[in-house]
Amino acid sequence: MKTSGKKIFTFGPVPSRRLGRSLGIDFVPFKTCTYDCIYCQLGRTTNKTMERREYFPVDAVLKETEKKLRKIERPDYITLSGSGEPTLHSRIGDIISGIKEFSDVPVAVLTNGSLLWDGEVRDLISAADLVIPSLDAGSEEMFLRVNRPHSGILFKKMIKGLRLFREQFKGDIWLEVFITGGVTDTESEILEIKRLVDYIAPERVQLNTAVRTPAEKYAGLVDKKRMDEFSAFFGRHCEVIADYANVHNLSEFSSTREDVLSLIRLRPCSIDDISAGLGLHRNETVKYVQELVDKKLIRIEERYGKKLYSGYQTEKINNRRKDKKK
Numbered sequence: 001m002k003t004s005g006k007k008i009f010t011f012g013p014v015p016s017r018r019l020g021r022s023l024g025i026d027f028v029p030f031k032t033c034t035y036d037c038i039y040c041q042l043g044r045t046t047n048k049t050m051e052r053r054e055y056f057p058v059d060a061v062l063k064e065t066e067k068k069l070r071k072i073e074r075p076d077y078i079t080l081s082g083s084g085e086p087t088l089h090s091r092i093g094d095i096i097s098g099i100k101e102f103s104d105v106p107v108a109v110l111t112n113g114s115l116l117w118d119g120e121v122r123d124l125i126s127a128a129d130l131v132i133p134s135l136d137a138g139s140e141e142m143f144l145r146v147n148r149p150h151s152g153i154l155f156k157k158m159i160k161g162l163r164l165f166r167e168q169f170k171g172d173i174w175l176e177v178f179i180t181g182g183v184t185d186t187e188s189e190i191l192e193i194k195r196l197v198d199y200i201a202p203e204r205v206q207l208n209t210a211v212r213t214p215a216e217k218y219a220g221l222v223d224k225k226r227m228d229e230f231s232a233f234f235g236r237h238c239e240v241i242a243d244y245a246n247v248h249n250l251s252e253f254s255s256t257r258e259d260v261l262s263l264i265r266l267r268p269c270s271i272d273d274i275s276a277g278l279g280l281h282r283n284e285t286v287k288y289v290q291e292l293v294d295k296k297l298i299r300i301e302e303r304y305g306k307k308l309y310s311g312y313q314t315e316k317i318n319n320r321r322k323d324k325k326k
């Protein structure tokens, strides 16, 4: 078991509707991002930056990835994503080429696409097999409202970057469009987004919405029926990928979920406590915890300004203890 203090670079394999069994690789510090999206399931961005550097040593990332691959069944994808924006790592290209030296599993990059106007970033991720960038707004006004970008990221420049990458990249581009209920789910905004999608011309368009707890409460969920209508409007190459049915219910993942639940039932824990206690990557922990909250098996409480998760069982036990003391 790994303990706190040491950065864990790999997570999963996690089940993904679009990528099958995906081994996640995370090599940027938690919430180090060019955006601060209102719908982000990891909470508010703590380090909004455009600074590209080697946040973690490439050798360490590759060593752990190779070791992990030896231990698990072959995943469908190795996905560079995680708790921040992966293109902020200045040596992402070396990470992709390094992985390809010991594995033939296709490499996907999940990026917000905000830095693709930079030719160097485009070149670095061109060695991937699949790139999944985001587009969440059809206008500058909505871009500022939904993505809350670093001041150096301009809407038009970002869109141009996506188009330039389309012209350069030989692999597939699946564009993720996150539709935020109460903000971008209007016909006029969807029309604007569609216009930009046509200009960018990705192989696929994947619609998502706030099925997980967003950074801001007002970032709403769009219901499945309406999402299907939007998908039909975007056309044949579009699908809804929002995880309404919760793909994490697959039995393969239930044992870890049970471990998370057992730990929380012992005592209230923060995400970091659970990650450290079970040797899980923070992202993975967030997913399991969210699922347990959705199923009403655990609840969120604020204590000393900290978000803690506790089991209902713990609460009952504590109440019983209090009653005895009376």
Ligand code: SF4
Binding pocket: 033, 034, 035, 036, 037, 039, 040, 041, 042, 045, 083, 084, 085, 112
């Ligand atoms: S959703 Fe992605 S791009 Fe947006 S703030 Fe979170 S990590 Fe950054």
